[in-house]
Amino acid sequence: AQSVTQLGSHVSVSEGALVLLRCNYSSSVPPYLFWYVQYPNQGLQLLLKYTSAATLVKGINGFEAEFKKSETSFHLTKPSAHMSDAAEYFCAVSSGRDDKIIFGKGTRLHILP
Amino acid sequence: EAGVAQSPRYKIIEKRQSVAFWCNPISGHATLYWYQQILGQGPKLLIQFQNNGVVDDSQLPKDRFSAERLKGVDSTLKIQPAKLEDSAVYLCASSLEREQYFGPGTRLTVT
Numbered sequence: 001a002q003s004v005t006q007l008g009s010h011v012s013v014s015e016g017a018l019v020l021l022r023c024n025y026s027s028s029v030p031p032y033l034f035w036y037v038q039y040p041n042q043g044l045q046l047l048l049k050y051t052s053a054a055t056l057v058k059g060i061n062g063f064e065a066e067f068k069k070s071e072t073s074f075h076l077t078k079p080s081a082h083m084s085d086a087a088e089y090f091c092a093v094s095s096g097r098d099d100k101i102i103f104g105k106g107t108r109l110h111i112l113p
Numbered sequence: 114e115a116g117v118a119q120s121p122r123y124k125i126i127e128k129r130q131s132v133a134f135w136c137n138p139i140s141g142h143a144t145l146y147w148y149q150q151i152l153g154q155g156p157k158l159l160i161q162f163q164n165n166g167v168v169d170d171s172q173l174p175k176d177r178f179s180a181e182r183l184k185g186v187d188s189t190l191k192i193q194p195a196k197l198e199d200s201a202v203y204l205c206a207s208s209l210e211r212e213q214y215f216g217p218g219t220r221l222t223v224t
Contacts, residue, residue: 009153032211043117043204043215044156051211090155099144099208100169103155 002027004091006104014112019063019078021107023091026072032094033074034101035065039087047089050074061085086111115139117216119205125222131193134219138186138207144168146213147180147190148204156204162188195223 007022025031032051036044048059055067065076074091091104118137126132138145143164148156159178161168164185173180177196182188192199202218 036215041217041220043217044206045215046212049212092155094211099146099211099213100158100161101213103157105153105155 002031002093002095002102004093004102004104006089006091006107008107009105010108010110012110012112013081015083016080019076019081019085019109021076021089021091021109023065023074023076023104024072025074025091025093027093027095029095033065033067034092034094035059035063035074035076036090036092036103037061037087038090038106044090047076081109081111083111083113085109117205117207117214119203119216119219121219122217123220123222125224126195128197128223129194131191132195132221133189133191134203134205134221136188136190136205136216138188138205139209139214142207142209142214143185144208145182145188146206146208147188148206150202150204150218152201159190192221195221197223199223 003026005024034049035047038044048057050067058064063078088106090106092101094101145162147159150156159173160170160180162182165182180190200223204218205216206213
């Protein structure tokens with residue numbers, strides 16, 4: 001069985017500060033890992049994905065995530081937060097055998113001026 | 114490239130009424146998903162289609178929810194009768210090579 005745990009349902013950072021959203025996964029097989037972003041009243045948009053290639057994955061809008069097998073983590077970071085980054089972020093895991101994705105509960109990112 | 118289309122965007126109904134949602138996936142995407150996203154939670158898979166066949170409907174409350182994908186393209190999700198706890202956003206997604214693309218969702222409010 002696969003699952004993801006996102007630490008912190010709400011995270012607040014100041015504009016220009018480092019963004020760090022935490023995600024830990026559980027998987028019995030080598031996982032595919034994803035981060036999605038959801039803006040209000042919109043669907044989910046893929047930020048980045050890990051598919052067993054490079055452990056440091058770069059995504060859109062300046063976000064990146066690092067796969068750490070020893071820590072079963074896939075934390076999302078961005079060096080400098082922008083007001084437009086305020087949204088809900090979802091970490092997700094897939095077995096890679098099929099297209100099925102299991103989502104975490106989400107972390108709402110607030111950007112303080 | 115056109116994205117996943119869903120309609121309606123918003124729907125308000127009374128409990129015990131029926132409702133239907135429509136989804137048009139990205140052209141060429143064989144796999145289609147319906148998710149339920151309750152406020153404050155991540156999306157939960159309701160049903161997965163591969164072309165017009167059901168791959169997984171283990172999380173679909175079959176006593177009130179039904180879904181079909183005729184001709185392997187468009188899909189409809191129906192709830193009959195609706196309950197208060199069905200209030201949620203219903204997301205449709207289609208996939209190609211293990212990357213899912215989401216539509217904007219339908220926000221259902223059951224009163």
